[in-house]
Amino acid sequence: SYSTSGNIADYKKHGYELVTDGYPADLTFDNDDKTAQNFTVHLKHQNIQSTEAKTVTETIHYQGAGNQTPADHTASVNFTRSVSTDAVTGEKTYGNWSANQSFDAVTSPELKGYTADKAQIDKQTVNGDSKDLAFTVTYTKDASTKPVNPSQPTTPAKPVQAGQAVATNFVDQRLPQTGETDQQHMTLSGLLLLAMSSVLGLFGMTKQRKE
Structure with missing residues (x-):
């Protein structure tokens, strides 16, 4: 009453597939204990085919x-390629990618x-x-290429005409030193007194001549 179907079904659950079952369904055992009766059930790892993209x-x-x-x-x-997965070990085998x-x-x-x-x-x-x-x-x-506004020309320097006098004023921009202002005031006062004395002297001489 022995059958291999139960064991084969158990192998399939673990990723195997049946190739051949060499155990006969109508086996008759003999009474010869000296001769063994051997049978083979051939299974292999199942490979699951898929496509990877x-x-x-x-x-x-x-x-x-x-x-x-x-x-x-x-x-x-x-791109796509084929993939073969070993159902027992999980190992994958890849094909070539598309062109x-x-x-x-x-x-x-x-x-x-x-x-x-x-x-x-x-x-x-x-x-x-x-x-x-x-x-x-x-x-x-890009760098700017804006032209100069022609409505606002640069005014050139006015040239000096022939025969025209040119006056140049020089300004002393030095800062006065300590005591320099007082000295300037004294000098100016002296010059004013001298000028007044000269005028008075001339006035006296004119008066004497008239007399």
């Missing part, structure tokens, strides 16, 4: 132009009054093992 993204970030700054540019490509793919070259947008440090981001070729790509384009404000 991956996305690689390219991002171009624009900066430096204030509210004129363009929005970021993004693009993505997808390589490329991101097209991207020209940096032109902005009036600004210059980009990269005129374009070149074409990029990636595969399933590639990491995401990131680039930055920075805009710099």
Whole structure:
């Protein structure tokens, strides 16, 4: 009454699958104790097939132009490969990724009054093992080229005409020293007295002549 079905079912619960069951359903035992009767049940690890997908993204970030700054540019490509998982051990076996793919070259947008440090981001070729790509384009404000206002010309110096006298005033900007002011006052007073004396002297001489 022995059957292998119970043991086979237990193996299947642990990730095995049946290949062949060599134990006959109608087995008749003999009475020969000297001869062993051997049978083989063949099982193997079950492998679960699946597909793995991956996305690689390219991002171009624009900066430096204030509210004129363009929005970021993004693009993505997808790759797939087969995966075989051992149901008993959990070990995975990977197939090859699908064919390589490329991101097209991207020209940096032109902005009036600004210059980009990269005129374009070149074409990029990636595969399933590639990491995401990131680039930055920075805009710099152009130098100002504002012309001089012709309505406000610079006034040239007036030339001296022939025969015209030129007066030049020299101003002594030295700060007076201690005691210098008093000395100046005394000198001025002396000069005034001398002038008055001269006038009085002339007046006296004129009077005498008249007499």
